[in-house]
Amino acid sequence: MSKKVVIVGAGIVGLSTAYYLNKEGVDVTVIDGTDGNDNCSYGNAGYVSPSHIIPLASPGIINQGLKWMLDSKSPFYIQPKFSRDLLTWGWLFKKASTNKRVKAAIPVLNTLTTKSQSLYEQIIEEEGIEAGYQKPGLLMVCQTKEALKHEIDLVEIANQYGLEASVVNKAETEKLDPNVQYDMAGAVYFGCDGWMTPQVFMDKFKALLVKRGVKLDFNTDLQAVNSKGGKVTEFITDKKNYQADQFVIAAGSWSPTILKWLNLRLPLQPGKGYSFTIENPPVSPKLPSILVEARVATTPMLNGFRVAGTMEITGLNHDINERRVQGIIKSLKSAIPEYQTYNFEEIKPWAGLRPCTPDGLPYIGQVKSIENLYLGTGHAMLGWTLGPITGKLLTQNILSQSAEIKSNLLNVDRYF
Structure with a gap:
């Protein structure tokens, strides 16, 4: 039995x-x-990302988060409210945001992500599932030198774990992705990453x-x-x-x-994220990218160009905050000038709740x-x-x- x-x-x-x-x-x-x-x-960016080996709880994230909370269109927001669960989670998050904890977490995340990517590839091959999976890499696009400096530090960590990662200038970025010209100071290329159309x-x-x-x-x-x-x-x-x-x-x-x-x-908070898909984009990158300063992800999918972003901790609801959506659009226009004249009125924003541990x-x-x-x-x-x-x-x-x-x-x- x-x-x-x-x-x-x-x-x-x-x-x-x-x-x-x-x-x-x-x-x-x-x-x-x-x-x-x-x-x-269904509504995520579709990334299969061994490059993502730094946990959400990391040094500096709390100070950055406090700054972002003052901006209604920022990438990160926690709704102030008295909640035992939220207060407990916040205290544990602060305790975990240390260099020592991050160093301990990196090898675990590295093993998890690389093995999971191999399992995806095995499932796709053995079961014949065609969902547009590709693995030519991911671009971390930086519009400021400050953001680029931080990403360069991550390249050194990634290389230590055998991940394909390198710093690229604007000309090199355009060779990697000739479909788009970013307004950028530089980028980091993670050749280890892949993506697909999740739905x-x-x-x-x-x-x-x-x-x-x-x-x-x-x-x-x-x-x-x-x-x-x-x-x-x-x-x-x-x-x-x-x-x-x-x-x-x-x-x-x-x-x-x-x-x-x-x-x-169980200490866990729902982190709301938004996405929308442009079926006939004026320009569609060849590679997925993360617009670093805004924490906005872009993905060329089988059914169009998906744009996703924000982390909003406001409880268990799927309410769509239009200011957050406008923040994503603003960041996209800033990084890819071809979108500055695009009419975003027809997009259909989607919201999902990511489960976040401390x-x-x-x-x-x-x-x-x-x-x-x-x-x-x-x-x-x-x-x-x-x-x-x-x-x-x-x-x-x-x-x-x-x-x-x-x-x-x-x-x-x-x-x-």
Whole structure:
């Protein structure tokens, strides 16, 4: 009799976990409160980025964040409010923003991102999923010398870990990407990075899972979790009750709400990000880029040119702050002059909630106080990049296999 696992959350983490469990012969059901077509795994920039090895919690980020909060169109905003969860998260974030913590996190993120990229490439090749995946690299475009100096420091770190990274001037940037001329002081080129069109991958991935026998129960609202004797006994939803041998929470920013039903407080805040896609852009770069000062990501996708950005911590809501969207547009116009005369009135802004831990590292593994409960969340801006490796690690945990990545920095219980 095969083992039964129920997963809550149908984003890339939940689906990747289902994929690897299914390959091991496990009976898998994924439940999700939405129709499965509009989570963070759909509206993101599509990056698969080994270059992203510096955690969100890093020295200087708090001072920079305080400056940004004074600007209504800035890349980062925390809504001031009295909330125990937010205050706890902020205090832990400050404690984690040290050079010592960052140095400890870098090798973990490096291993996670590089292995996850390899897993994506394996899935794409073995399963024949065509979602526009390419790996000619990513540009970090700097409009000021100050920003460029900071990125140059990151190049040295990346090279230490064997990642392809180099500083390029304007002429070299135009050779790498002849489709666009940036208003820039210089750039950093990460040849190790790739990208794809995430919604295309997700649709084909879901179809593959259903074909393989994974049950995907959408529009199914999880309402309670029953437990007894240190084990979860069932997930209670508005449709039916789900029993299983093991349970997985991969519900992104909603994961702490579920854990509170088990009297567990998980430090995690939803970081809202925005994106929009221009179907017929006046100019479309050949390479994806991050406009460094504004923290705006651009990606040439199969269905158009996607622009994404901002980090807004304002709670569990998908409300769209038009000032933030205008800030993204302003930054795009500044970096790529061809967009200065483009009419942005027809764009349809999208918002998604990235689950952010206080230390910038995800929660991956078993909840120690509940022997059959596992957690995969807290990936912040790396949710898309780290989907496959998180699914693989959770599968190895659930099946008591030797995990290929072991680090106390990923422990689910590190703040309990």
